[in-house]
Amino acid sequence: MRHVANTALARLHGVSKHYGPLRALNGFDLELRNGELLALLGPNGAGKTTAIGLLLGLIRADAGSVELFGHDPQGIAARRQIGVMLQDAQLPPTLRVGELIRLTTSYYPNPRSVLESAELAGVADLLHRPYGKLSGGQQRRVQFALALCGRPRLLFLDEPTVGMDIDARQKLWAAIRHLIAEGNAVVLTTHYLEEAEALADRVCVMAHGRVISEGSVDALRARIALKRVWCSTRLPLGDVAAWPEVVEARSDGERLCLSTEYVELLVRRLLAEDITLSSLEIRAAGLSEVFTELTRDAQASPTMAEAA
Numbered sequence: 001m002r003h004v005a006n007t008a009l010a011r012l013h014g015v016s017k018h019y020g021p022l023r024a025l026n027g028f029d030l031e032l033r034n035g036e037l038l039a040l041l042g043p044n045g046a047g048k049t050t051a052i053g054l055l056l057g058l059i060r061a062d063a064g065s066v067e068l069f070g071h072d073p074q075g076i077a078a079r080r081q082i083g084v085m086l087q088d089a090q091l092p093p094t095l096r097v098g099e100l101i102r103l104t105t106s107y108y109p110n111p112r113s114v115l116e117s118a119e120l121a122g123v124a125d126l127l128h129r130p131y132g133k134l135s136g137g138q139q140r141r142v143q144f145a146l147a148l149c150g151r152p153r154l155l156f157l158d159e160p161t162v163g164m165d166i167d168a169r170q171k172l173w174a175a176i177r178h179l180i181a182e183g184n185a186v187v188l189t190t191h192y193l194e195e196a197e198a199l200a201d202r203v204c205v206m207a208h209g210r211v212i213s214e215g216s217v218d219a220l221r222a223r224i225a226l227k228r229v230w231c232s233t234r235l236p237l238g239d240v241a242a243w244p245e246v247v248e249a250r251s252d253g254e255r256l257c258l259s260t261e262y263v264e265l266l267v268r269r270l271l272a273e274d275i276t277l278s279s280l281e282i283r284a285a286g287l288s289e290v291f292t293e294l295t296r297d298a299q300a301s302p303t304m305a306e307a308a
């Protein structure tokens, strides 16, 4: 992992945000640090976009403090140091890609050239095309070019690879890595767990407006000590599921998948009780399984605040 300077570029502290009776953020804390990629994960409605909207000064918090480069996020000095790619970007459809990039660079004091921006985002071949005539994935790449063209110190990417095919996604990941290597910071929201695994220095899992876990991808995975033991066995699923070593048991039709904290004990017992046991495989939990387990408890929490 890269060395990441521990300097906060932006901060949400004790932030709450309501939409009517709905509490989107609830005493939420977040710090964005220099030179790091932070992935914000969480199920739909967790509050990721709301957190970004606050940092961008698009909405105001009901309580708590919000800082962007030490200032109010609505100040122009702070805004000139950020690049943004939101989910609901609305851009003039008749403008050509090159014109859009040129217009956006004009807001920044030290922008990249139009060509450099377009090349980094993989849209150099689209410069003369009207934005409205592009495919959804191409439009997302143009939005990425607009986010990076101002040479921002901090980029906000809200689900940047939605609608992109695998090739486009890989290219965008490479471009994001390039920006990080240049020393920029990125905050990324995503539903693609492999995206967080591929890019993130730090992962913050949100559910119901709160942080439920924060750390490196590895640390996150280590939080769930459970291992998965896969095997083909003639032992009935119901019997194995009742063993004290087994937390959860399921079958994919061919093999059993057993979740356990006690791998050695479980494997010993399996082999002792079924000498024909085969296709044995032990796996650590993937981030997607960790994510599901972390959010499961939070799902039970209420989303509606008491009427104010």
Ligand SMILES: Nc1ncnc2c1ncn2[C@@H]1O[C@H](COP(=O)(O)OP(=O)(O)OP(=O)(O)O)[C@@H](O)[C@H]1O
Binding pocket: 019, 022, 023, 024, 042, 043, 044, 045, 046, 047, 048, 049, 050, 051
């Ligand atoms: N302008 C709004 N008016 C009313 N409710 C809103 C508004 N914006 C967001 N919400 C609600 O606030 C909660 C948090 O929404 P938010 O968009 O921040 O979640 P998210 O984690 O970004 O979700 P997703 O992954 O679906 O993009 C949701 O319940 C959402 O319906």
